[in-house]
Amino acid sequence: MDWDKLRIFHAVADAGSLTHAGDTLHLSQSAVSRQVRALEESLNTTLFHRHARGLILTEQGELLFDATKSMNKRLEAASARIRDSEEEVFGELRVTTTTGFGTLWLAPRLPKLYEQYPDLKIDLMLEERVLDLPMREADVAIRMKEPSQADLIRKRLMSVRMRLYASQEYLQKNGQINDIEEISNHRLICQSVNSIQVSAGSTLVQHLLTYDIPNLFTVNNYFGVLQGILSHIGVGVLPDYLTEDFPDLVRILPDLESGEVPVFLAYPEELRQSKRISAFRDFVQDEIFTHRKKIRLGEAD
CATH class of the missing domain: 1.10.10.10 (Winged helix-like DNA-binding domain superfamily/Winged helix DNA-binding domain)
Structure with missing residues (x-):
C-alpha cells in the first residue's frame, strides 16, 4: 500500500x-x-x-x-x-507502579518534575499486575520487589516497612493502644490477605488476625486504607513512606512492623540512553533522598 x-x-x-x-x-x-x-x-x-x-x-x-x-x-x-538523542527532555514516558505508591507518593511529587521538564508527558499506569517492560507495555517501572524479567536495568531505591497507624481523633474516642493484646478491642483496616499485595504486608495482617480482632474493614489498595484511617474508622496497616505527607497519622505500637520491602526502579536495557528515562530516574532518586532525610529528622525529634 x-x-x-x-x-x-x-x-x-x-x-x-x-x-x-x-x-x-x-x-x-x-x-x-x-x-x-x-x-x-x-x-x-x-x-x-x-x-x-x-x-x-x-x-x-x-x-x-x-x-x-x-x-x-x-x-x-x-x-x-x-x-531523545538531543539535549531536550520531552515526549511520552509510560510509568507503571502500584496503586498505593503511585497515588500516595509519586503523583503528588510530579509537579516538580513538570517544572523541570514542561514538555514531558507522563502516562502513569497504576496496577498491581507486573507489566512486561521488555515487551514495552511500559517504559519504566517502580515495583515493591526486584523485577525478575530479563534485559532490565535495575536500581534499588529504598526499603519500606508496613506499620500500624490511626488518627488522633480515633484514639481520643476509642483509647490508646499500648499492648498488642489490646488490638482485639479495635477495628482493623487492611488489605485482605487474599488480595494482591507485598508478602510482608500480608504476613503482618495475618499476625494481627491471630489476636481475634472482631471487626475488619478491608480495602484492595493502600489509598483506601489511608482514607479509612483518616475517616477515623479504625487502626490501619500502611507503608511507612506516608508519614512525611500525612503528619496527622499516629503510629501505633512502634515496636511492631513488617519485614523490609525493597523498592526497585527498572527499565529496558534498550532505553539506557533515553534522556526521558534518565530525567525521571534522577528525579525519583532525588525525591527519595529528600524524603528519607525528612523521615530521619522527624524520628530524631
Whole structure:
C-alpha cells in the first residue's frame, strides 16, 4: 500500500471531512479526494459513506483506520526516541507502579518534575499486575520487589516497612493502644490477605488476625486504607513512606512492623540512553533522598 495515500486516508478519517483534512495536509479538496478514491480502487472496497454532513467510515474503513492509528502512534514514539538523542527532555514516558505508591507518593511529587521538564508527558499506569517492560507495555517501572524479567536495568531505591497507624481523633474516642493484646478491642483496616499485595504486608495482617480482632474493614489498595484511617474508622496497616505527607497519622505500637520491602526502579536495557528515562530516574532518586532525610529528622525529634 502507498504510504502517502494511507497518510491522507488517516487525516480524512480523523477529520471526518475532505476539506478539513486538506487544510491539515495543505492540499486541495480535489487532491485529497483523488488520493482516497485511488486507495479505495487499489483495495477494491469502499472506505467512506459520503453524506451531506461529512464522511462516515465503512466497516472496512474502520479496520484500516485502526491500523493507521496504530502506525501513527508507533511513528510518533519512534520520532520521540530519535529526538531523545538531543539535549531536550520531552515526549511520552509510560510509568507503571502500584496503586498505593503511585497515588500516595509519586503523583503528588510530579509537579516538580513538570517544572523541570514542561514538555514531558507522563502516562502513569497504576496496577498491581507486573507489566512486561521488555515487551514495552511500559517504559519504566517502580515495583515493591526486584523485577525478575530479563534485559532490565535495575536500581534499588529504598526499603519500606508496613506499620500500624490511626488518627488522633480515633484514639481520643476509642483509647490508646499500648499492648498488642489490646488490638482485639479495635477495628482493623487492611488489605485482605487474599488480595494482591507485598508478602510482608500480608504476613503482618495475618499476625494481627491471630489476636481475634472482631471487626475488619478491608480495602484492595493502600489509598483506601489511608482514607479509612483518616475517616477515623479504625487502626490501619500502611507503608511507612506516608508519614512525611500525612503528619496527622499516629503510629501505633512502634515496636511492631513488617519485614523490609525493597523498592526497585527498572527499565529496558534498550532505553539506557533515553534522556526521558534518565530525567525521571534522577528525579525519583532525588525525591527519595529528600524524603528519607525528612523521615530521619522527624524520628530524631
